[in-house]
Amino acid sequence: MEIKATKPVMPLFEDYVNEIRSIWDTGILTNNGEKVQRFSEKLKTYLDCENIDLFVNGHSALYLAIKVMDLEGEVITSPFTFVSTTNAIVQNGLTPVFGDIDENYNLDPNSIEDLITEKTSAIITPHIFGIPCDVKSIEEIAKKYNLKVIYDAAQAFGTKINGKSIAHYGDATMFSFHAIKVFNSIEGGAVVYRNSKLKEKFELYRNFGISYGETNDVLVSGINAKMNEFQAAMGILNLSSLEQEIAKRKKIAQQYINTLKHVEGIETYSYKNNIEYNYAYFPIIVTQKYGRSRDELWKHLKDVGIGSRKLYDLLTCDYSLYQNCGYVNHIEKANYIKKICLDMPMYAGLTYKEIQYICDEIKMYRK
Numbered sequence: 001m002e003i004k005a006t007k008p009v010m011p012l013f014e015d016y017v018n019e020i021r022s023i024w025d026t027g028i029l030t031n032n033g034e035k036v037q038r039f040s041e042k043l044k045t046y047l048d049c050e051n052i053d054l055f056v057n058g059h060s061a062l063y064l065a066i067k068v069m070d071l072e073g074e075v076i077t078s079p080f081t082f083v084s085t086t087n088a089i090v091q092n093g094l095t096p097v098f099g100d101i102d103e104n105y106n107l108d109p110n111s112i113e114d115l116i117t118e119k120t121s122a123i124i125t126p127h128i129f130g131i132p133c134d135v136k137s138i139e140e141i142a143k144k145y146n147l148k149v150i151y152d153a154a155q156a157f158g159t160k161i162n163g164k165s166i167a168h169y170g171d172a173t174m175f176s177f178h179a180i181k182v183f184n185s186i187e188g189g190a191v192v193y194r195n196s197k198l199k200e201k202f203e204l205y206r207n208f209g210i211s212y213g214e215t216n217d218v219l220v221s222g223i224n225a226k227m228n229e230f231q232a233a234m235g236i237l238n239l240s241s242l243e244q245e246i247a248k249r250k251k252i253a254q255q256y257i258n259t260l261k262h263v264e265g266i267e268t269y270s271y272k273n274n275i276e277y278n279y280a281y282f283p284i285i286v287t288q289k290y291g292r293s294r295d296e297l298w299k300h301l302k303d304v305g306i307g308s309r310k311l312y313d314l315l316t317c318d319y320s321l322y323q324n325c326g327y328v329n330h331i332e333k334a335n336y337i338k339k340i341c342l343d344m345p346m347y348a349g350l351t352y353k354e355i356q357y358i359c360d361e362i363k364m365y366r367k
């Protein structure tokens, strides 16, 4: 048996062909065409938000979300993330200050206040694995110290807190619609933001800084980060199956939990009642009681055809590029978790038998 770590969500081929047919009539492939506009409206409704802009991918969305806020100095962030979060901070000329993580794998609010200096301008941090940060505590701190909050919700599209979309928190929230996220537009990204005055800036920065008028003057040094019509077509179709996708993932998570609770030394995340998760990932913790290390288990699973992922075995502050960049303060928990966390295969098409096979292998390999 061969089981991959992830598989992209795809609509029916015929549905995609039907959706993109009109692009051949209009000849409009990109530059805010009809499909991007329709996708944007659908997302607004789904996320129940006022301001949203779409981008070619999540990274440029995050990069520009930071850019339009004109931040300076230091930014408090979590090192337990995909490199994009830290890259986007550094590419904006800001200094990352790394805090520790909590039991939710996210920036620990208790680690933030010690890191604040007069140079701190923002908290920019992910909702890792689709699990929300402690948004309430983070925003209390941000308010107290007058800091901006930008969430990297690349992995959290579809997650809700107390029935409200995760997009409702922070000054801005970035989503990624990359192929292997819970929801994809092949590649793609979005930013939801509070201050509607930022719209003009997002549009400028997304398209080379060009202000269309009589002279097509250039006002800022922008990039090209526009979503195209083929991406939007994929997004429109996949959005209509998102709730089913998440429901299937939830069932898979439940099967994992029910089966793995009988394996000593393996711990699964304790989901909370007030949160609707998107089940983007299924991280397990390999404790000492298991008798084998996380790395040994990863290797064993690989040998029997199961793709698990060591997310994140390197913190972003461990990368050679970032070892001497920014400040790292007491990140004991992050340094501990990075050695024992393993992400299990997770996608809607996983069968009951496949999950059983994965869990059996984990169980048999125990020492």
Ligand SMILES: *Cc1c(COP(=O)(O)O)cnc(C)c1O
Residues within 6 Å of the ligand: 057, 058, 059, 060, 081, 082, 084, 085, 126, 152, 154, 155, 176, 177, 178, 187, 188, 189
């Ligand atoms: C995927 C991801 C990104 C980048 O999104 P892309 O759409 O791939 O550019 C950023 N941050 C996190 C945490 C991610 O998982």
